[in-house]
Amino acid sequence: xxxxxxxxxxxxxxxxxxxxxxxxxxxxxxxxxxxxxxxxxxxxxxxxxxxxxxxxxxxxxxxxxxxxxxxxxxxxxxxxxxxxxxxxxxxxxxxxxxxxxxxxxxxxxxxxxxxxxxxxxxxxxxxxxxxxxxxxxxxxxxxxxxxxxxxxxxxxxxxxxxxxxxxxxxxxxxxxxxxxxxxxxxxxxxxxxxxxxxxxxxxxxxxxxxxxxxxxxxxxxxxxxxxxxxxxxxxxxxxxxxxxxxxxxxxxxxxxxxxxxxxxxxxxxxxxxxxxxxxxxxxxxxxxxxxxxxxxxxxxxxxxxxxxxxxxxxxxxxxxxxxxxxxxxxxxxxxxxxxxxxxxxxxxxxxxxxxxxxxxxxxxxxxxxxxxxxxxxxxxxxxxxxxxxxxxxxxxxxxxxxxxxxxxxxxxxxxxxxxxxxxxxxxxxxxxxxxxxxxxxxxxxxxxxxxxxxxxxxxxxxxxxxxxxxxxxxxxxxxxxxxxxxxxxxxxxxxxxxxxxxxxxxxxxxxxxxxxxxxxxxxxxxxxxxxxxxxxxxxxxxxxxxxxxxxxxxxxxxxxxxxxxxxxxxxxxxxxxxxxxxxxxxxxxxxxxxxxxxxxxxxxxxxxxxxxxxxxxxxxxxxxxxxxxxxxxxxxxxxxxxxxxxxxxxxxxxxxxxxxxxxxxxxxxxxxxxxxxxxxxxxxxxxxxxxxxxxxxxxxxxxxxxxxxxxxxxxxxx
Numbered sequence: 001x002x003x004x005x006x007x008x009x010x011x012x013x014x015x016x017x018x019x020x021x022x023x024x025x026x027x028x029x030x031x032x033x034x035x036x037x038x039x040x041x042x043x044x045x046x047x048x049x050x051x052x053x054x055x056x057x058x059x060x061x062x063x064x065x066x067x068x069x070x071x072x073x074x075x076x077x078x079x080x081x082x083x084x085x086x087x088x089x090x091x092x093x094x095x096x097x098x099x100x101x102x103x104x105x106x107x108x109x110x111x112x113x114x115x116x117x118x119x120x121x122x123x124x125x126x127x128x129x130x131x132x133x134x135x136x137x138x139x140x141x142x143x144x145x146x147x148x149x150x151x152x153x154x155x156x157x158x159x160x161x162x163x164x165x166x167x168x169x170x171x172x173x174x175x176x177x178x179x180x181x182x183x184x185x186x187x188x189x190x191x192x193x194x195x196x197x198x199x200x201x202x203x204x205x206x207x208x209x210x211x212x213x214x215x216x217x218x219x220x221x222x223x224x225x226x227x228x229x230x231x232x233x234x235x236x237x238x239x240x241x242x243x244x245x246x247x248x249x250x251x252x253x254x255x256x257x258x259x260x261x262x263x264x265x266x267x268x269x270x271x272x273x274x275x276x277x278x279x280x281x282x283x284x285x286x287x288x289x290x291x292x293x294x295x296x297x298x299x300x301x302x303x304x305x306x307x308x309x310x311x312x313x314x315x316x317x318x319x320x321x322x323x324x325x326x327x328x329x330x331x332x333x334x335x336x337x338x339x340x341x342x343x344x345x346x347x348x349x350x351x352x353x354x355x356x357x358x359x360x361x362x363x364x365x366x367x368x369x370x371x372x373x374x375x376x377x378x379x380x381x382x383x384x385x386x387x388x389x390x391x392x393x394x395x396x397x398x399x400x401x402x403x404x405x406x407x408x409x410x411x412x413x414x415x416x417x418x419x420x421x422x423x424x425x426x427x428x429x430x431x432x433x434x435x436x437x438x439x440x441x442x443x444x445x446x447x448x449x450x451x452x453x454x455x456x457x458x459x460x461x462x463x464x465x466x467x468x469x470x471x472x473x474x475x476x477x478x479x480x481x482x483x484x485x486x487x488x489x490x491x492x493x494x495x496x497x498x499x500x501x502x503x504x505x506x507x508x509x510x511x512x513x514x515x516x517x518x519x520x521x522x523x524x525x526x527x528x529x530x531x532x533x534x535x536x537x538x539x540x541x542x543x544x545x546x547x548x549x550x551x552x553x554x555x556x557x558x559x560x561x562x563x564x565x566x567x568x569x570x571x572x573x574x575x576x577x578x579x580x581x582x583x584x585x586x587x588x589x590x591x592x593x594x595x596x597x598x599x600x601x602x603x604x605x606x607x608x609x610x611x612x613x614x615x616x617x618x619x620x621x622x623x624x625x626x627x628x629x630x631x632x633x634x635x636x637x638x639x640x641x642x643x644x645x646x647x648x649x650x651x652x653x654x655x656x657x658x659x660x661x662x663x664x665x666x667x668x669x670x671x672x673x674x675x676x677x678x679x680x681x682x683x684x685x686x687x688x689x690x691x692x693x694x695x696x697x698x699x700x701x702x703x704x705x706x707x708x709x710x711x712x713x714x715x716x717x718x
């Protein structure tokens with residue numbers, strides 16, 4: 001269907017003009033199905049289930065454009081990851097800001113209502129941030145006319161699903177007449193999700209680039225269309241041979257493996273083979289990119305240098321251990337065809353939008369904590385496979401799973417190539433998820449008694465699948481827990497949140513995190529910072545570092561050295577291994593605030609720079625939350641310590657550098673260089689010249705002038 005033809009289905013001239021201005025002339029089949037089903041006639045909500053790159057997003061964009069041009073409210077676009085929010089914001093801004101649409105994204109601070117979003121027409125947010133905004137009773141929520149839920153199949157994800165489910169339930173309950181467009185890959189029970197949302201279902205298996213799926217074994221790929229492709233042996237690594245075959249044919253390859261170490265191994269094994277296929281122009285471009293990776297950090301680590309070496313040769317590894325800026329650089333360079341091969345972990349597949357000629361899945365087993373090696377769900381394998389085929393560049397895409405032997409080959413064909421993805425099932429009915437969302441419902445005034453609470457829970461996807469009674473007993477357990485821990489109190493036949501419970505909900509932390517912090521702060525008599533770092537490491541909101549065999553003796557010694565000062569209730573029987581993992585996490589943070597070089601930290605603790613960034617970000621938030629809890633209970637000494645500790649963690653500095661790191665653009669390396677050069681306070685900086693500052697290592701002329709511009713007004717001596 002031509003774009004201009006949507007006028008017959010409710011498309012206005014302005015809408016058609018907006019679409020054609022982006023270069024869009026024709027609609028894809030799934031988009032045609034949605035239009036013909038009444039998308040542009042304000043008919044109900046829609047669930048669009050179709051393969052990757054089939055144009056699902058444009059369905060949501062058309063509904064959003066119609067809403068904007070008719071002046072009927074805001075569009076809220078929900079995504080599961082911050083990286084996807086950034087990507088979506090940049091893409092939609094480029095396409096539609098010229099039409100006067102005010103775009104905004106909100107993904108960060110969970111203790112802010114972001115009132116500035118009132119002026120936006122199109123808001124892109126993560127599910128978690130939106131959950132936080134709902135808890136803060138953000139006034140502009142009532143102005144939302146359309147909600148787009150991207151990756152709605154993540155309702156079945158244990159960690160992310162409950163939040164998405166509750167957000168959609170809340171928004172539908174508080175905004176009468178709200179329209180919802182849910183986007184998903186093809187899933188067996190899409191009809192069930194559509195029924196829950198009261199939505200029309202648009203299903204399609206159409207793809208802009210045909211996809212062939214196959215299994216590789218003994219030098220040959222057997223595809224599901226019956227064809228066989230032989231792969232020439234060039235190296236001693238199957239995935240390298242599979243990738244090089246595509247790269248020699250001007251394609252790109254994406255390799256999925258199950259460990260970070262494996263991503264680096266694959267990338268390094270492929271170096272020489274890929275480099276040989278590069279033109280001189282490509283090599284020059286990659287050289288600049290490689291230099292950018294190293295120069296982009298004042299503290300380049302060994303991981304950073306290994307990545308730069310790989311990029312220099314047209315390959316890259318991609319995992320949570322590298323920084324978000326490095327991941328973004330790799331993704332952008334792959335999309336612009338500079339990098340030819342990316343080896344990524346299977347756990348990051350959801351967050352990748354990297355179409356390539358050939359997707360190679362080496363590992364179909366993955367380690368799950370406490371359960372060992374388990375098969376990756378079919379739906380995840382299909383998500384990875386869906387990356388194959390670059391619209392506009394490839395005539396076809398290929399997804400290849402690597403088998404170790406003929407037995408594996410048969411199993412992989414039956415389970416993954418011809419197998420169906422699993423049904424999406426609600427993950428709301430667990431104590432961790434429910435205690436968080438039940439407290440939020442009571443604290444936010446959405447449910448004032450058990451009847452109202454069960455009425456709310458009765459509208460969730462969990463209740464739709466299993467019946468409202470299924471949640472009854474676990475709800476009573478959660479209510480009893482929250483009341484016992486004085487987060488809620490009985491009041492006039494119902495419940496109301498205490499000041500403590502309300503603040504925990506607003507801070508967007510697990511109620512159990514709030515309790516651990518509360519009890520530890522009441523117990524604290526120390527002025528040392530290490531016990532406070534261990535305190536936040538004990539919370540369920542912290543991602544503790546895994547304990548390796550080589551860590552055990554060192555952490556055990558630290559435990560005995562600090563046992564009498566750790567903020568753990570005396571009566572608590574705690575697994576030693578968990579305590580040692582938490583101590584390892586606290587020790588890494590301690591090294592960070594003592595200004596230990598980043599490379600030494602990541603090397604000693606066996607983590608990546610990206611892990612350290614995540615640890616710092618989480619710790620800063622938990623220390624802020626701890627400070628707020630200390631304020632509620634008027635623990636002024638603890639509040640003061642936590643404020644300083646939070647700032648030290650944020651910048652990774654000793655206390656003496658806090659005045660200097662307050663300057664914009666001055667991180668811990670430059671601050672320490674200033675301090676060493678005799679500039680120990682803002683007054684010292686104010687009294688010198690930009691020329692003198694420029695002589696200090698890592699400062700330079702531009703930064704020196706910026707520093708001086710920040711300290712022009714009089715400051716107190718520090």
